[in-house]
Amino acid sequence: MDVVVVGCGFAGAVIARILAEKGMKVLIVEKREHIGGNMYDYKDESGAYIHKYGPHIFHTNSDEVLNFINRFSSFFSYEHQVAGFIDGKFVPIPFNLLSIEMTMDNFKEIKDILIKTFGYGSVVPITVLMKYSDSKIRSIGDYVYEKVFLNYTKKQWGNNKVDETVLNRVPVYISYDRKYFTDKYQIMPCFGYTALFNNMINHPNIKIMLNCDFKECLKLNIKTSKILFHGKTFKGAFIYTGSIDELFEYKYGRLDYRSLRFEFKMLNKKYYQMFSVVNYPNDYDYTRITEFKHFTSLNVDSSKTTILYEYPCPCKESDIPYYPVLSRENNEVYYKYLKEAKRFKNLFLIGRLAEYKYYNMDQVILKSIDTAKKVLEK
Ligand code: FAD
Ligand code: UDP
Numbered sequence: 001m002d003v004v005v006v007g008c009g010f011a012g013a014v015i016a017r018i019l020a021e022k023g024m025k026v027l028i029v030e031k032r033e034h035i036g037g038n039m040y041d042y043k044d045e046s047g048a049y050i051h052k053y054g055p056h057i058f059h060t061n062s063d064e065v066l067n068f069i070n071r072f073s074s075f076f077s078y079e080h081q082v083a084g085f086i087d088g089k090f091v092p093i094p095f096n097l098l099s100i101e102m103t104m105d106n107f108k109e110i111k112d113i114l115i116k117t118f119g120y121g122s123v124v125p126i127t128v129l130m131k132y133s134d135s136k137i138r139s140i141g142d143y144v145y146e147k148v149f150l151n152y153t154k155k156q157w158g159n160n161k162v163d164e165t166v167l168n169r170v171p172v173y174i175s176y177d178r179k180y181f182t183d184k185y186q187i188m189p190c191f192g193y194t195a196l197f198n199n200m201i202n203h204p205n206i207k208i209m210l211n212c213d214f215k216e217c218l219k220l221n222i223k224t225s226k227i228l229f230h231g232k233t234f235k236g237a238f239i240y241t242g243s244i245d246e247l248f249e250y251k252y253g254r255l256d257y258r259s260l261r262f263e264f265k266m267l268n269k270k271y272y273q274m275f276s277v278v279n280y281p282n283d284y285d286y287t288r289i290t291e292f293k294h295f296t297s298l299n300v301d302s303s304k305t306t307i308l309y310e311y312p313c314p315c316k317e318s319d320i321p322y323y324p325v326l327s328r329e330n331n332e333v334y335y336k337y338l339k340e341a342k343r344f345k346n347l348f349l350i351g352r353l354a355e356y357k358y359y360n361m362d363q364v365i366l367k368s369i370d371t372a373k374k375v376l377e378k
Helices: 010-021 063-069 097-103 107-118 126-130 135-157 192-201 328-342 361-377
Strands: 003-006 026-029 041-043 049-051 058-060 075-077 082-086 089-093 185-189 206-209 218-221 226-229 237-240 257-267 277-279 288-291 305-314 347-349
Touching (some): 010 192, 010 206, 058 361, 082 135, 089 097, 097 107, 126 135, 185 192, 237 361
Parallel strands (some): 003 026, 003 237, 237 347
Antiparallel strands (some): 288 305
């Protein structure tokens, strides 16, 4: 075995495929009973692909990423649109000029100010509006923050003291554009993510062990900086995509994550809501409802539809860590682990959990492609 990869999400599957194509023998060790990481999906009676770990929409500006994933699935163009339930109305999210018309009394004046200041078509982070020199712009920012961000963020993160980069993932559009993402390519796999992963790892040089926690066969010897595989020193590349604190047995404490409780419902109706995702910033305990039928390219003529409620929660030991909580304190702990990791010359960390970064799928794929080059250089 030349390479052992822990985890079969995009981070693990992409690097496994690249190295296998270079002639290396790769073993993937995955603790879940399925491949695909958080992208895993399956078809249910409604005829739609159900994303077991929450809605996953593929968006990227990278041709390299697009060319790579195109090898493993056909895709269809999918422009993600989200509505937010605000003051009894379903308004476009990201907040745009139509959202302003739908929720603010003096909308004409506000639209004029925004267009004059930023220019029609601009995309402005909420934190820029809230800190702007002009007090009128600041008060517009405060209004949008209060209606869209404040309570959603409290639900999602447990408080509203989140890193600015998190809030700025969802900017304000000074236009009538209602695409949720601004990327050049916005696509969905025609036959679901699981089929894509199946094709990706289907290579004679790749073997996979499911239902297997890496701790059953791999161990780091901290004293000698050696990796042990079934008790023997492993000199190949060890690619790790799980949580970095788990790898080092939490010696510097547990990293802070947020988790989610998913509640799926199959309804006896054709459709439940107008959009694939509706956000509920200010009402209910859940943050959003996803209806999966909207994600399919085919005209699914089924009398059933499946929806998903997402309830954010703290990440207890038995929960799945979905979101790294970005803060200076947490980064400090992360860097302690990273320093430790650097002592292992054949250890490579990739992905949302191992790098403790709020990565989208395309960022993880790019990181895997780059890391594969490093492995090959060694
Ligand atoms: P993962 O997909 O989490 O894969 C890691 C794998 O490692 C898992 O399969 C896990 O079981 C395995 N593993 C962990 N520990 C061990 C162990 N001890 N032993 C063996 N195996 C182990 N991104 C987008 O681009 N678009 C979206 O629309 C989008 N929506 C999202 C919605 C939600 C609710 C969430 C939580 C994330 C979303 N993301 C989205 C982000 C996306 O999920 C991540 O970018 C992606 O999952 C990262 O891939 P990964 O391989 O790093 O991690
Ligand atoms: N957010 C919000 N209201 C919304 C949408 C997003 O407050 O209607 C904030 C919230 O803090 C969230 C962050 O913006 O965690 C990023 O949103 P995104 O949709 O990117 O979250 P993800 O899909 O990654 O859960």
